[in-house]
Amino acid sequence: MEFVSCQACPLRALPLFVEASGSELALIESLKKEQVVAHAGQCIVHEGQADLPLYTLLQGWAFRFKTLSDGRRQILNFLLPGDVIGVQQHMGGVAACGVQALSDVLLCVFRSDALWELHRMAPALGFGVTWLAAHEESMAGDALLSVGRRSAEERIASLLIVMFKRVAALLPDAGAQGVPFLLTQQHIADALGLSLAHTHRTLRKLEKRGLHRIEAGRLHLLDVKLLPQFADLYGDGKPARRPLL
């Protein structure tokens, strides 16, 4: 894995950063401490760990998770290139959740005062970070809605669709030939609050119904937009109904 300059950082694709000025880029570059590699399966951040830096994921996949004392695990979300790791942990003191690499991973490590410097020296970038944090919370809300109120079938379909779109957005061909897919059924189960066995059976059922195909580490979404049964899941947001009151 090679060095990635801030010029080429996947974060730059984000709406809030595309217009970063030269001086802002220079600032970011000066706050970057180093670049490290973690191997598949390795823990990047441990739950409860203190003094952790701010990271950015340059290459590879990872996920954030929490565990209960008896081992039950909940995956909070999956991290793709361009995602920031640890804004929340970084600020609280100790990490509220762990982060584990799904594949070999290349990380950009920032100085521990990076977040504050960013705010102080470049308010526009600080604003961008706030936007990022707010956006993450919104995603967390979607996940909560899924886990709390959707059936296993809906949850899995929804996850596949969202992941497909996220990964496709990073590819030049937008996923025309399917997208790389590194999750095991266990990961899917832990992200959706389901058991492994039921996740497997549901995945099978959806495949049979024509939603998707997973093959050789690639996810192919077939005709989502055509299947009315999945319409609710495809849109970006939830199709809010009426205010209930």
Next chain:
Amino acid sequence: MEFVSCQACPLRALPLFVEASGSELALIESLKKEQVVAHAGQCIVHEGQADLPLYTLLQGWAFRFKTLSDGRRQILNFLLPGDVIGVQQHMGGVAACGVQALSDVLLCVFRSDALWELHRMAPALGFGVTWLAAHEESMAGDALLSVGRRSAEERIASLLIVMFKRVAALLPDAGAQGVPFLLTQQHIADALGLSLAHTHRTLRKLEKRGLHRIEAGRLHLLDVKLLPQFADLYGDGKPARRPLL
């Protein structure tokens, strides 16, 4: 409901704002647009609503929620005095979730450019907002863990304990005589992804086991710290185990 000055704003109790300087307070004051009242049950923000301002909850309770097209509802979290409403919605354009008042509520409404001005004029406050957003995400993660991996009993116990602590923290006597509790069983059910019937039965069971008592709109937590069975739930964070790897 009377006027609340920024001096007396419940937000000032937050660690990140206690040390606000005079000029910072003046800035905040200048960004405040007005103060409005909403009545119990009223929707403060509709799902999908555009152009919504940034609010702060001065008095009363509310909650954020999302709904599916068939009416299923998931409550994302409950809002108490001092909570900020809509950092995420505000930034995205349209509201990703709705907000409804649980009681009569007093809101502080900010100018629509408040967030940006805060970042631009007072980086320390901007940083505080980022911290807030990150903290919210962390809470969302806790909720996801509960809904995804805990049993109904654990979820409810956990919610009661967390709410008790939050409300107590706002009271002078720290909840010695119980704390006001405005949630109906339906709210609890919608927050935890449970059915109303099962929520009721579980609530009963916990009460019988001595966890709590709800009476006349007040929640009394009995001897949580003494009950080993709830130990996992009482601590602030989750008692993370080992890295699984």
Next chain:
DNA sequence: CGACGTGTTGATCTCTCTCAATTAGAGTGG
């Protein structure tokens, strides 16, 4: 007084979990 919201309960149903076992594929060492 009737309507409504909330709490309460019983009966029944089913989705999802748990436990257990088997298979398949990749990697490793001899």
Next chain:
DNA sequence: CCACTCTAATTGAGAGAGATCAACACGTCG
């Protein structure tokens, strides 16, 4: 090249937590 190991996928059987549906009680309110 083969035995050995490990992970991930797969499947079946049985159990159970929690959902659904349907009443009923009670207090508030117009």
